[in-house]
Amino acid sequence: MADTKQAKQDKQAEHKAARLAKQIGAFAKTHGGAEGQLAYLGQMGTRIVLVGEDGAWGDLVAQSHDIAQAAAEKAGITLHESFDGEFAAKVRTGPYEWTRMAGIQVGGPSNG
Numbered sequence: 001m002a003d004t005k006q007a008k009q010d011k012q013a014e015h016k017a018a019r020l021a022k023q024i025g026a027f028a029k030t031h032g033g034a035e036g037q038l039a040y041l042g043q044m045g046t047r048i049v050l051v052g053e054d055g056a057w058g059d060l061v062a063q064s065h066d067i068a069q070a071a072a073e074k075a076g077i078t079l080h081e082s083f084d085g086e087f088a089a090k091v092r093t094g095p096y097e098w099t100r101m102a103g104i105q106v107g108g109p110s111n112g
Contacts (some may be wrong), residue, residue, distance in 0.1 A: 013067050020060055020071035024050060028077060031056045035087060037080045038068050048072060049083060055092025 028034035031052020039047040041061065046068040048060045062068035072079050080087045 013064070014070070016063065017067045017070035017074060020048065020062055021074035021112055023060055024048065024071060024077060025057060027052065028075065034075075035078045035080060035090075037073070037083045037087065038065065039083070040065060050057035050077075051087065051090050053090075055090055057091050088093065 024034065024036070027036060027050050031054045032052045033053040036051070037049045039049060041047055045061050045063045046065045048068050048071065049057070050059060051057045060071075062071060069079075
């Protein structure tokens with residue numbers, strides 16, 4: 001019985017990874033390729049931060065680090081250990097991001 005439950009959980013994880021890999025692939029196709037970084041979010045799971053070759057960025061959240069890792073591998077993207085250096089320098093932000101960051105950091109409406 002325990003083996004059956006584990007097999008079901010493994011199949012569900014594989015399905016979730018495949019679905020995320022498809023989303024990663026679509027992002028990469030739209031943005032001329034993509035690279036990523038996995039960021040642990042605690043009990044919430046793992047964030048997959050994506051940066052396209054054109055500087056566009058986005059993210060997805062997986063229920064676990066293993067699912068995020070499997071999704072990135074299935075999608076065939078390069079993963080970076082951290083979000084810094086040349087990888088971070090590829091990100092291109094626009095007015096929306098700067099307005100939001102400034103609003104949160106410098107006298108904008110509070111989040112609480």
